[in-house]
Amino acid sequence: MSSLYRTNYHLRAHKRDAFIEFIKSLLLTPFVLHSAPKTDQLKSPGTKTLNHQFLNEVVAKGEADLDDPVDKNVERYSEILGCIEDLIEDHMIHDNSGMRDISRLTQLVPGVGKFFTGLPLKESFLDCNLKRSIASRTLVPPSFNDVKILVNLVNKIKIQVRHILNFAQVKAIAPTLKLITFDGDMTLYADGKDFARDSVLVALMIQLLAFDLYVAIVTAAGYGNDNVKYEKRLNGLLEGIQSSSALTLEQKKRFYVMGGECNFLYSYNPVTSNLVYIPEELYQPASMKLWSQDKKRIDTLLNVAHGCLIENCERMSITEKTQIIRKDKAVGVICKPGFELSREQLDELALATQKRLNNFQHVQRVRLVYDVVLPKKRKAEENEISQLSAQNRCEPIPFCAFNGGSDVWVDVGNKLIGVGYQKQQNKLDVSVLMEKFQAVGNQTLHVGDQFLSTGNDISTRSACCTSWIVGPEETAELLTELTQKIEDYRNI
């Protein structure tokens, strides 16, 4: 049983986030072993409703009634999350000393990434518990017939863990936030739709600009230097910014759009309410220009991706349902009208193309090193420039092959480059928005919906703080909390 479970787990690894799975597994113990408390007992003296402040005080003072099942459950969850907070603090200390690999958290969750802030998980849990009744959920014994119910309940816990992490991140970053970036589809608006003027997110994003923050949309949508297409997609927000009397011209100028993951940058002109294309030579770091202007290498890479997509569509017998779209810096598979692909089919296409491109670039690199770089090194008369040029061609071109929800795209470049790249010794110094606005990891927050290994937001995790939402409604919930926290902090 256990080996079968392990096999299935690894087969579904692209659908799991190791850190969230770790927290979820710890929270499952009180969920499974302890039955639901009576909600009546959550009431503080003299009130008829659940009292969050009262609960906070009880837990903070250690005054929980040990005979009260409600207090027990809240205390159990709080204790677990408090321990995880300590693990994160310890992990950050090790990481800052260059010893991330030996932290306790790395041992428990191999591959866990970098944290740019501590996370007040316990406090966030108490907030989320009030809204989502986490501690008062009932136990469902896992009989065969109950498996489906159990899985659904487990999934609810997974969602709640993500909420707890998001709210903890918002609390932690509010005092230092300087740059906030957003994915487009399914983060600010529905898949393939435009930013509507009546979206609640318009006012929230204007409020972020009013706090003197830099606000940028970093989207996969690649329309080159065609500002009209971006203006059409973002029309509701642009109109909102233009008509806002609360914002100064300088604040309005802090809005940017990055298209094609990292390839097309636009600034906002508050006088004309237009997006203004910024030529790539004005903002691209030198290490990005090595590949961004090498059309031949980009075409070769996209040809391989194109062939792989065709081959896999044929293998899955979905060629009739789909259409391949080729752009200058991207190639994708979209569905023909009246057809749609399952999430599994889209994941298969994304993962197969990721693997093919990684293998292709690895083989290219090995060939180049053995056929060009090493022979040239052996010749003392070889000039340095041609040798350097050959070495540059050894560096793989960054790409992003991802499941876009209803389509699959392979973009040259990725959001890690678009948002920022943490400068490290012996690593390429590639960075766009974080570099442009001089914002470091604990001053930058990226909000997106694609943080699994088949997604295009996950790459930002190694550069800055992130929040994983699943739709515009959750983005609104997150921004409401964030703007409140920033206001609270600035009023102190």
Ligand SMILES: [Mg+2]
């Ligand atoms: Mg998205």
